[in-house]
Amino acid sequence: MIFEEKKGERFQKVIKYDKQMPAIFDFGDLDANGERITYSILGELRDSFFTSEKNETVSRFYFDEIAFLAGNIQKRNGSKYARVDAKFKKSIDGFLDNLRNVHYLVPKLDKRIPLFATLAKDSQEKFIEVKISEEIYQREVLDDFGNVLVPEKRVIDLFNSINWADSQYLEFGRKIHNSLKSKYSMRLYHLLAEFRSTGRIIKSSKYIEEDILKLNAPGKLKNRNAIIDKAVEELSELKNEKGDKIFEFINVTKVGTKKDYQYRFDFSKFTLDLPRNVKESSGGVEKVLKKNQPEYFRANFQIQDEFSNEPYNIIDITEEYALILTQVQEVNTKLKDEHLTKFERTELEKTRRLFISVLSKI
DNA sequence: CTTATCTATATATGGCCGTA
């Protein structure tokens, strides 16, 4: 089924939740697609403000929507298709099986509070229905004077807030998160996102290895360094859709003794993974590589010269033209500078005209 | 010396992508 890209615009671009959430709900050792599906859907359920009155509200996600959200997308002839093959359906089942059992065990009380009140699948119609629990996991605590020490919290509050500025939350871009290849990269990214404005994390080995990365088997634990190095390597190369690097650097060191140690992460503070912080560019030039075909470049923007009202729509071009196009962009940027001298401006415009005359011959 | 950790390697699994 074709999944138009426009349809995808209504989805949340940012996944956001209370910092307490991971400590309360452990999603278990999901595979990479399971991680993508889980966080994408939780992202969609954010700020839904269900009412627990009689009209029970559940959210419905069709399989192709889930594939689109999770980034399981196939490109063909410039169109994007949601890939809902047998393997992806298996990932959806994995997500359902894992998340159905996710619950919070309230300390001291023998009470299990599930994350989801509804988590059902309709294989015939190809959709799932989801509703986050509204149970109270934390009762209100008052001091002797009746002041609220700890506010009452429901499960849904971990994902809903009237005013997020009032709560401790973390957030990250959905697309960029789902572009990560390994589950460990994603888990580490969640952690770094929590400290995006600090750039430093010092946490116990247990917290990093068991709670965050879920290295819950002897084999995984033995390979912890390789796993962490690989995840850090992938995150270090992470770029947003515009091509900006998210992290300038990420360094991991162990502090303490060999038996009792902490992980220390030092990294550049980051914001460019959040779509709202990515400035609109006039377009981009992307290298296209296809098997058994000469490489070409795909340009995604229009240029217009003063002699013609018709903009040139440049799509597929050679490397030579791609270079010129990039230079036109640079000249355009420079021309926006108000402090240019008359001479500089004339020269830049001359250059621009020259480039465009070459491009108009394509 | 004992034990934990590291490195290299093997194998299974699952994702990607082109083709039918």
Added chain:
DNA sequence: TACGGCCATATATAGATAAG
């Protein structure tokens, strides 16, 4: 939409090496 080849990832294992 289904299939299959190819490649990256996940996991396990053994021998080498370093810490205590």
